[in-house]
Amino acid sequence: MDKIYDYIVIGGGIVGISTAWQLQSRYPHKSVLVLEKEPQLAAHQTGHNSGVIHAGVYYPPGSLKAKFCQQGARATSEFCHKHGIKLENCGKLLVATTDLEIERMNTLYQRCVDNGLPVERLDQAQLKLREPNIVGLGALFVSSTSIVDYRQVTQAMADEFQQAGGELALGAQVTALSEQQDHVDVTANTDHNVCHYRTQFLVVCSGLMADRMTRMMNIASDFQIVPYRGEYYRLPRHYNQKINHLIYPIPDPDLPFLGVHLTKMIDGSVTVGPNAVQGFKREGYGRFNFSWRDVAEMVCFSGFWKVTAKHFKTGLVEAKNSWWKAGYLTLVNKYCPMVTLQDLMPYPAGIRAQAVLKDGTLVHDFLFAESARSLHVCNAPSPAATSAIPIGEYICQKVAQKQR
Numbered sequence: 118m119d120k121i122y123d124y125i126v127i128g129g130g131i132v133g134i135s136t137a138w139q140l141q142s143r144y145p146h147k148s149v150l151v152l153e154k155e156p157q158l159a160a161h162q163t164g165h166n167s168g169v170i171h172a173g174v175y176y177p178p179g180s181l182k183a184k185f186c187q188q189g190a191r192a193t194s195e196f197c198h199k200h201g202i203k204l205e206n207c208g209k210l211l212v213a214t215t216d217l218e219i220e221r222m223n224t225l226y227q228r229c230v231d232n233g234l235p236v237e238r239l240d241q242a243q244l245k246l247r248e249p250n251i252v253g254l255g256a257l258f259v260s261s262t263s264i265v266d267y268r269q270v271t272q273a274m275a276d277e278f279q280q281a282g283g284e285l286a287l288g289a290q291v292t293a294l295s296e297q298q299d300h301v302d303v304t305a306n307t308d309h310n311v312c313h314y315r316t317q318f319l320v321v322c323s324g325l326m327a328d329r330m331t332r333m334m335n336i337a338s339d340f341q342i343v344p345y346r347g348e349y350y351r352l353p354r355h356y357n358q359k360i361n362h363l364i365y366p367i368p369d370p371d372l373p374f375l376g377v378h379l380t381k382m383i384d385g386s387v388t389v390g391p392n393a394v395q396g397f398k399r400e401g402y403g404r405f406n407f408s409w410r411d412v413a414e415m416v417c418f419s420g421f422w423k424v425t426a427k428h429f430k431t432g433l434v435e436a437k438n439s440w441w442k443a444g445y446l447t448l449v450n451k452y453c454p455m456v457t458l459q460d461l462m463p464y465p466a467g468i469r470a471q472a473v474l475k476d477g478t479l480v481h482d483f484l485f486a487e488s489a490r491s492l493h494v495c496n497a498p499s500p501a502a503t504s505a506i507p508i509g510e511y512i513c514q515k516v517a518q519k520q521r
Contacts, residue, residue: 126150130163174232241254346391366378377449394435
């Protein structure tokens, strides 16, 4: 028999859990269920990122990214303080090493000003004072950047959700969705049986599987998820006291990736990464990863070939540096020459679920799709973890509007 709920949320990452928690808080007398196919929460993008609470440096004023990021940074910090979750406000340095990067840095400085962010422009001498082991022609210092463990944040949200009466089903993989006039039918497989659910409204926050969920609902869309691997290294322990801030390069504005950076982690360690390498398996975190289904869908999608052609040279360089560690090292040495090949120690990779349009456009902002009884988060790029609380609030508002 069907189990009936007012709301079902698909996806146990931080965006899905934030949404479910806020739905349950807003509607305490209604039933909310989260379906997560993995045996634990935050198993994919949430649990494989660098743990940065972003300030909102890169995002155009007025975009959802800019709005959500600033709101999310404040809300995440407040949530962590309330729940006793360790958070460190270490600040971020964006380091320019060439004349071109100086020009791009000046543009970013103005963007920080336009977004109302506290930002300080540093010359070479001032950079050296803040970071003796970092070299560059200049830098931007953004003090309102922090680090945290997003797994802990997600679990704390899930605890509040369940304490408020919400239900959480782990190990439940959704295999079928069918929208009717007055409800949505959801089928999910578990280790032991097939479960059937019915909901008045469905919210989908499925990350790497976002396009497959919209197809299950027969929602017309012109995007597909293309996976990009982000490979990291960890530095030896003696670097823990040699890096004082998050150290970022000045990014290429034509790409949605921020470049290889040095990240202080909340456990005290320092990581290097990530790069952006074409993935051949949506959930391929190992060194060798391949899925026939994922690759077949990708190569049959016209947008994949268009975006690959547009960024072909960049893709080749990224692939080369993935296999040739010395090439990867040069990306770090341009602003931190003290790092050596022997310092690059193994660390888990991440997968970016990048929405690509049929015309080959990389979707930079948040992307949503909807039907009469469902709302889908189709693209939730960085800073999605930072922005999870306002994204959840935004979804709750959209759900309320659709049910009037």
